[in-house]
Amino acid sequence: MSYTPHGSHLIAGEKVKSEEIFSSAPVSGPAHDFSKGTPDLVAKACEAAEEAFWSYGYSSREERAAFLECIADEIEARAAEITETGNLETGLPTGRLEGERGRTTGQLRMFANHIRNGEYLDRRLTEALPDRQPAPRPDLRLMQRPIGPVAVFGASNFPLAFSVAGGDTAAALAAGCPVVVKGHSAHPGTGEIVGDAIVAAVKKCGIHPGVFSLVQGGGRDVGTTLVQHPLIKAVGFTGSFWGGKALYDLCVARPEPIPFFGELGSVNPMFVLPEAVKAKGEELGKGWAGSLSIGAGQFCTNPGLAIILKEQAEAFGQxxxxxxxxxxxxxxxxxxxxxxxxxxxxxxxxxxxxxxxLTSMCDMRNATPNLFMVSGADWLSNQTLKEEVFGPMGIIVTAKDEEEMLTIAKSFEGQLTATMLMDDADKPLASKLLPILERKAGRILANAFPTGVEVCDSMVHGGPFPASTNFGATSVGTMSIRRFLRPVCYQDIPLDVLPQDAKDM
Structure with a gap:
């Protein structure tokens, strides 16, 4: 292996060791030791982030955009090390890691462009009317401002795009918020390399080093300390329902409650409509198999459920x-x-x-596909069948008629995605389904599988609870910056005192 980890935390630009260590568990190659996070290190990182906010939070949009682009450049400069280390730690193939690295750097550059154009500020001006009767109207200027230091939890299933320099970090830094990242212990070496890239960009751009810290590993006390630290003003999280719900509850219970933007999982139902099955049922079944099993099913948008009319289910299942x-x-x-x-x-x-x-056996760290079938009535009455199983497993739910299909749709809790596989002749049924699915999911698809998530202005990656903890937020796309901003209204503030962005209205 060409890259040997230094195994340190990165606290405000400095490599810091701790007494306790943990070892990585790579798919292949040697394990490496990493310093284990502590509550004390979290506190130091949060204090440094607060200190950095007084300069970074008031920096220009151009300064922050250049910083984001520099991070992307530094990540690309370490491309070979990232791919090699990521492959050893996670078993993900080279193509997947290279694609995910491109997504990571791409979203950093996307946010740079987004903040340069200034639309995210949502600036609004109500001009003064000093002669208005019976009372004058003041000069009122509104725009979005950063909220302060943000905590980010790295995800297990995306070692790059949802981890140290992933979407949550990119959005927070773009907004003007310093970030404290709790790295995921599944890929600490990969996270370390990306963290080093951010530190290098901090130094090149002359930014306060407290703008970024990475705390590796650690137990529940580390996560608890991070979300409860009084200097942290919001949390970004991607992971399991129970882990996320526990952190969410801690955020709500703080003396100063803060928003917890958690993406907690989803079964992502697909409704396979009857005319589409008649026209291309075999093709749809094989397409679902590919989407269900890609990446060993380890995607939060993995479509784990297919709802289909009973008389069409056997052929589709085969x-x-x-x-x-x-x-x-x-x-x-x-x-x-x-x-x-x-x-x-x-x-x-x-x-x-x-x-x-289809049932199969697997052991150790491997997974093989499994497929089951159940009636709509039995599925509706069984909570076990409604739970997400993270991996290449699917359930076909058979509806006795279109009315039961609509009943099943209404029964869902919040989802990240919902899909309609349809033909033109299915439009009457799709028109009945769509209003239901709008209330259930953040993204609704027609004739596509939801596993791919386009990183762009119009993407929503979130949904009603329990898919995510805040139905008005997304963790993918430029709208995700809104999570780390709040509106401020300036009334009759002299122009030469206002922030530059508030002057330019």
Whole structure:
């Protein structure tokens, strides 16, 4: 291995060791030791972030844009090390890691362009009317301002795009908020390289070093300390429902409650409409198999559920089975994730109402596909079948008629995505489904599989609870910057005292 980790935390630009260590658990290659996070290190990082805010939070949009672009350049300069280390730690193939690195640097540059044009400031001017009767109207100027230091939790399933320099970090830095990242222990070496890239950009751009810190590993006390630290003003999180819900509850219970922007998972239902099945049912089944199993099913937008009319389910199921049989064993990101997947499959298989269409055995850190079928009535009455199983497992839910399909749609909790696979002749049914799905999901698709998430202005990656903890937010796309801003109104403030962006109205 050409890159040897230094194993340190990065606290306000400095490499810091701690007494306790933890070892990485790579898919291949040697394990490495990393310093383990502590509450004391979190406190130092938060204090440095607050100090940095007094300069970074009032920097120009151009200064922040140049900083984001410099981070992207520094990440690309370490491309080979990132790919090699990421492959050893996670088992993700070279192509996936290179694509994810491109997404990571791309969204940094996207935010640079976004803040340069200034639209995100949502500036509003109400001009003074000094002669208005019976009372004069003051000069009122509104714009968005950064909220302060932000905590970010790295995700297990995206070692780059949702981790140290991922979307949450990019959006917060673009807004003017310093960031304290809790790195994920599944890929500490990859996170370290990206953290080093950010520190290098901080130095090149002459920014206060407290603008970024990375605390590696650590137990629940580290996460608890981070979200409860009084200097932290918001949290970005991608991970499990129970982990996220626990952190969310801590944020709400603080003396000063703060927003917790958690993306907690989803089963991402697909409604396979009858005319589409008649026209291309086999093609749709095989397409679902590919989407269900890509990346060992370790995507938060993995479509784990297909709802279809009962009389069309058998042929669709067999087409899906044929596609899944072409998928071999795949390495999962962590051993615990693989174990959780196996337990989830076993829980579904143990339900007497469920029929097995494809079952398979896997061990160690590997995963293989599984497919089940259940009636709509049994699915509606069984909470176990509604839970997300993170991995390449799918359930076909058979509806006795279109009315039951609509009933199933209404029963869903919040989702990241909902899909309609449809033909032109399905539009009457799709028109009935769409208003329901609008209330259930942040992104609604027609004739596509939801696994891919385009990084652009118009993307929403979020949804009603429990898909995410804030239905008005997204963690992908330029609108995600809104999470780390708040509106400020300036009344009759002299122009030469106002921030520059408030003057230029």
């Amino acid at each position: 087409a899906t089975v044929a596609g899944l049989k072409e998928v071999g064993e795949q390495v999962m990101l962590t051993s615990s994730m693989a174990d959780t997947y196996r337990k989830g499959v076993a829980a579904v298989a143990s339900e007497t109402s469920v029929r097995e269409l």
